[in-house]
Amino acid sequence: MLTLDLATGRVRIKEILGGRGFVRRLADMGLAPGQVVEVISKGPPVIVKIRDTKIAIGRGIARKVVVEYAE
Amino acid sequence: MQNKVYLVAQPNSGKTTLFNLLAHENCYVANWPGKTVEVFQAKIVHHGKEILLVDLPGINSFKALGKEESLTKEFLLKEEEGVAVVLINGESLYRSFYFAIQVLEMKSKAVLVINKSDYLEKRGIHINLETLKEKLGVEVVQISALHGTGINRLMDRILDVLEGRVKGKGLRIDYGILEPYIAKVEELLGSRSLAVRAIEGEEVFARLSEDKRIAVEEIKKEIENKFVNPEEIIAMYRHRFVESLLNSAVKEVKVSEEAIERKLDKIFFGRFGPVFSIAILFGILFLAFTINTGFPMNIIARFAGYDTIAEFLGKYSLSGIISLFFETISGMLDGILPDVWLKSLFINGILAGIGAVATFFPLILVLNFLMSLIEDSGVMARIATSMDRFFSLFGLTGKTVFPFTVSLACNVPGVMASRILETDGERIRVALASPFVICQARLLVIVLFVVFLLTSPALQSGIVILIYLLSATLFLAATKIYGKAVKEESSELLLELPPYHFPSLRVVWWITWERSKSFIYKIAGFILAFSILAWLMDYFGITNVIGTFIAKMFSPFGLDDPRLGFAILMGFFAKELVISSLAVSFGTSDLSEISAQLALNAPQAIALIVFIAFYTPCVATISAMHSEVRSYKLLAMSVVFQLLIAYILASVTFILSSIILTAA
Numbered sequence: 001m002l003t004l005d006l007a008t009g010r011v012r013i014k015e016i017l018g019g020r021g022f023v024r025r026l027a028d029m030g031l032a033p034g035q036v037v038e039v040i041s042k043g044p045p046v047i048v049k050i051r052d053t054k055i056a057i058g059r060g061i062a063r064k065v066v067v068e069y070a071e
Numbered sequence: 072m073q074n075k076v077y078l079v080a081q082p083n084s085g086k087t088t089l090f091n092l093l094a095h096e097n098c099y100v101a102n103w104p105g106k107t108v109e110v111f112q113a114k115i116v117h118h119g120k121e122i123l124l125v126d127l128p129g130i131n132s133f134k135a136l137g138k139e140e141s142l143t144k145e146f147l148l149k150e151e152e153g154v155a156v157v158l159i160n161g162e163s164l165y166r167s168f169y170f171a172i173q174v175l176e177m178k179s180k181a182v183l184v185i186n187k188s189d190y191l192e193k194r195g196i197h198i199n200l201e202t203l204k205e206k207l208g209v210e211v212v213q214i215s216a217l218h219g220t221g222i223n224r225l226m227d228r229i230l231d232v233l234e235g236r237v238k239g240k241g242l243r244i245d246y247g248i249l250e251p252y253i254a255k256v257e258e259l260l261g262s263r264s265l266a267v268r269a270i271e272g273e274e275v276f277a278r279l280s281e282d283k284r285i286a287v288e289e290i291k292k293e294i295e296n297k298f299v300n301p302e303e304i305i306a307m308y309r310h311r312f313v314e315s316l317l318n319s320a321v322k323e324v325k326v327s328e329e330a331i332e333r334k335l336d337k338i339f340f341g342r343f344g345p346v347f348s349i350a351i352l353f354g355i356l357f358l359a360f361t362i363n364t365g366f367p368m369n370i371i372a373r374f375a376g377y378d379t380i381a382e383f384l385g386k387y388s389l390s391g392i393i394s395l396f397f398e399t400i401s402g403m404l405d406g407i408l409p410d411v412w413l414k415s416l417f418i419n420g421i422l423a424g425i426g427a428v429a430t431f432f433p434l435i436l437v438l439n440f441l442m443s444l445i446e447d448s449g450v451m452a453r454i455a456t457s458m459d460r461f462f463s464l465f466g467l468t469g470k471t472v473f474p475f476t477v478s479l480a481c482n483v484p485g486v487m488a489s490r491i492l493e494t495d496g497e498r499i500r501v502a503l504a505s506p507f508v509i510c511q512a513r514l515l516v517i518v519l520f521v522v523f524l525l526t527s528p529a530l531q532s533g534i535v536i537l538i539y540l541l542s543a544t545l546f547l548a549a550t551k552i553y554g555k556a557v558k559e560e561s562s563e564l565l566l567e568l569p570p571y572h573f574p575s576l577r578v579v580w581w582i583t584w585e586r587s588k589s590f591i592y593k594i595a596g597f598i599l600a601f602s603i604l605a606w607l608m609d610y611f612g613i614t615n616v617i618g619t620f621i622a623k624m625f626s627p628f629g630l631d632d633p634r635l636g637f638a639i640l641m642g643f644f645a646k647e648l649v650i651s652s653l654a655v656s657f658g659t660s661d662l663s664e665i666s667a668q669l670a671l672n673a674p675q676a677i678a679l680i681v682f683i684a685f686y687t688p689c690v691a692t693i694s695a696m697h698s699e700v701r702s703y704k705l706l707a708m709s710v711v712f713q714l715l716i717a718y719i720l721a722s723v724t725f726i727l728s729s730i731i732l733t734a735a
Contacts, residue, residue: 025565041340045459045469045564051165056456058463058563 004039005046005062007069012036015066026065031055036070074122074233075153077146081170082129084160085186089216090126093226110142117226122233125153131170147177148265154180154232156225161187161196164321168313172242175207177264179241182210182228189215193572194329202320208240246308249301252290259283270294270301332571336453344457351454352476355441359480360511363434364388389433397426416606424602427645428595431691435484436587438477442488443582447574452566459564465547466554466561467497474501475546478508482688483594485510486695487586493566496559502699503709504549506688507716509542513646517684523666524676534677538684545685545716552712556705589698597694605644614640624718628678628725632669639682645689673732678725686717 004011013035016023026032031050041047044059057065080086094113111126127143146152155178159167175181185191185198191213200211210228214221231237243263246253249270256266260283269287294301338347361368365384372381385391401418408414445451451473459469470492478485482505489502509517517538521531554560608614614637622636634656642649654660657668671679687693687710697706 040336043340043460044463045456047340047456047568054568056452056459056564056566056568058459058468058565060463060561060563061565 002067002069003063004037004048004057004065004067005042005044005059007067008039008042010036010038010070011067012070013065014068017064017066022064026061031057031065037067074120075125076122076156076229076233077125077127077153078156078158079127079143079147079174080129080158081131081160081167084129084158084167085216086126086129086158089158089184089186089214090124092216092222093124117230120230120233122229147174148268154182154229156182156184156229159183159185161185161191164196164317165313168316169309172207172244172309172312172316175209175242176244176267179208179239180232181239182212182225182232183207184225185211185213186216188213188220189217194570197322199320199322203316206316206320208242210237210239244308244312246305248298249294249304249308252294252301255290256287259286267305271305272302335571336568339453339457344453345461348454348457348472351445351450352472355445356476356479359434359438359441362389362437363480364390364511364515366511366515389437390430393430393433394426397422397429401426412610415610416603419609420603420606421599423606424599427602427691428591428598431481431483431598432587432590432595434481435487435590436583438480438484439583439586440579442473442477443579443586444574446582447579449569449571452568455566456564456568463561463564465550467501467547467550468493468562468564468566470564470566471497471501471550474505475508478505478510480511482506482508482510482692483590483695486692486699487590489699490586492562493564494559494562496554496557497562499557499700499705500550500553500559502696503553503705504546505696506692506709506713507542507545507549507685509538509684510646510688513684513688516642516646516649517680519650519662520676520680520683523662524669524671524680525673530673534680538681541681541720542684549712553705553709556708590695593698594691594694597697598691601644601690601694625679625682628675628721630671630675630679635669635679639686642683643687643690645691646683649683674725674728677728678721681724682717682721684717685713685720687713 002011004013013031013033015033016026016031018026031037035050037048037050039046039048040054043056044062045056046059046062047054047056049055078086078090090111090113093115094111095115110128113124113126115122115124127146130143147155155174157171157174157178159171171183175183183203185200191198198213200213203211210232212221212225212228214225216222228237232239246267253263253266253270256269257263260266260269270291272291291301294304298304338344357367360366361384365381365386365388369381369384372378372384401422404414404418404422408417442451445454454472455469457469458472462469462471473491474485474488476485477488485508486502486505489498489505492498492501517535521534525531525534551560605614608617615633618637618640619633620636621639622631622633625631625636634653637656638649638652641652650662653665657665659665693706693710696709697703700706
């Protein structure tokens with residue numbers, strides 16, 4: 001299982017492991033299943049770019065974001 | 072009036088800004104015909120033509136069913152009614168266009184307005200208006216409602232559409248496999264846009280005859296049987312349309328700003344990012360320190376031989392000016408008022424309290440202002456990110472660096488700055504641990520004690536360094552311990568990194584004021600109450616009792632002078648008072664004289680300095696903590712913990728230094 005803290009390049013979010021409040025907090029930042037993000041810096045913290053926005057994500061959170069490589 | 076213009080947009084597109092700009096305060100509230108909902112309207116004149124401008128409620132989606140949203144929908148369904156001015160939010164093009172094409176499908180008499188062109192320019196995003204015009208079949212104008220650019224052109228285009236000089240051909244999106252069905256429904260309803268709406272499952276046929284309605288329902292069932300939900304198919308084609316539209320009409324040029332952003336980010340997120348961040352924070356701290364008390368700039372100036380500058384900095388620093396002001400007033404009142412207890416309450420209780428509030432407030436303003444500068448410019452988010460790796464070792468996020476840094480200047484705004492932290496748990500942990508950070512007021516007391524009580528320069532600097540190391544360790548350890556109390560032992564960073572830009576003074580001032588005013592509303596009252604309490608305790612002789620008790624606590628170290636106990640008690644109200652209270656009880660302001668009378672040996676002096684550095688800082692900080700934490704239990708825990716730690720540390724350093732110094 002590939003998680004965001006280990007990924008590089010362009011990845012698609014498959015799943016977010018966590019309670020509803022946690023998933024909601026991430027969704028408010030645009031991090032939701034189906035979204036494609038680009039990992040800019042592996043950090044930690046991981047820095048990703050989603051559409052026009054850059055977001056810094058702590059390692060603990062990045063570990064709970066399951067991703068797959070986007071073609 | 073026939074010339075009606077309707078503003079249609081999603082929330083946050085700048086619709087209200089645009090409306091106010093166009094309305095020139097000619098706006099009034101009117102009832103929507105047949106509804107109880109009120110809308111803003113304005114009569115405006117452009118090139119001699121009267122226009123009625125209607126501000127429709129902002130809607131996020133066409134699925135919304137609220138009373139206000141239904142107005143917007145009702146307007147859209149009346150094809151011939153007025154001109155639609157559809158706003159695109161430049162900050163979120165994709166979402167805005169997805170919304171706008173649905174409006175344009177229904178309204179061919181429309182002008183598309185791309186707002187926030189200032190933002191687009193800054194990001195180097197170029198939009199080809201001709202391509203959009205060609206693909207969407209309407210006039211397109213780019214504006215900045217905030218800066219008022221492009222407004223005249225917009226009004227000209229609106230007039231063109233109103234007077235029929237420009238005829239929009241209407242937007243027709245190809246729905247592929249659904250086209251045959253759309254054609255069938257269109258035949259029944261007489262309108263393509265209504266047909267698409269009907270297949271999407273919207274109640275567009277309120278006025279249709281019974282048999283037509285059944286016919287439409289049957290076509291929908293047919294689609295559902297053959298494919299999936301028609302709504303999903305329609306959404307898919309719309310997404311495709313927006314994607315290809317943006318691909319052909321929007322270009323993000325890497326402007327120099329982008330290059331600068333990449334370079335700066337490379338520094339912040341590289342190996343030396345934390346060093347760079349700390350350098351910025353220290354620069355700010357240096358500035359705040361100097362503005363506040365003149366220190367350390369005055370020392371540097373003196374060192375460089377500019378004595379007049381040094382003196383000026385010391386005398387005309389914020390705290391210098393304010394304390395001079397209050398000393399003058401209380402001196403004047405002292406001479407005028409009759410000598411009764413009320414006068415003493417007024418001067419030493421109330422006026423002293425107001426004076427304390429007045430000394431804190433400018434410092435808080437200055438620190439909040441400097442912090443807002445780096446916050447609004449996008450630098451703060453980078454510093455937080457670069458410091459995150461270090462702080463995550465202690466279950467904190469990199470954002471903690473801000474309350475920590477501010478606390479180095481003054482704990483009160485430091486505690487208040489904990490508000491920027493994301494989760495309640497982290498906020499409380501940091502707020503409660505802040506008093507362990509040595510503030511500037513304490514630093515000055517420590518420096519004076521170190522200079523007058525210790526003789527060896529090596530010992531002097533060694534103690535100051537030791538205190539700062541202990542301070543950082545205690546702060547981090549305390550956040551861990553308080554984490555157990557609030558059941559959140561670690562927090563994680565999740566932070567948007569906005570593009571860098573020069574801070575706008577208006578925004579910075581707005582943030583500064585927003586943060587600082589809560590000091591007046593929530594904390595000032597507490598400080599005043601404590602000041603009156605201190606006066607009462609003094610008046611009824613309670614302070615002496617407590618002072619003697621404190622001195623007893625220190626008798627194991629041989630520090631049993633009640634005047635010292637009294638000074639420590641006063642330091643609870645404000646650390647600076649330790650010095651002035653010693654001066655009063657020894658009858659001299661000459662510190663070398665006082666230290667000669669105290670006749671402390673090195674271990675005693677070290678224990679005293681360590682205790683003064685770490686015991687509960689001041690009532691203002693406690694008041695600030697109360698306003699952030701809102702729990703007397705946690706507050707009491709924090710105060711007791713600080714007293715305990717200070718006492719234990721004093722004992723340990725006393726014993727250790729006794730052993731080391733006798734050995735040496």
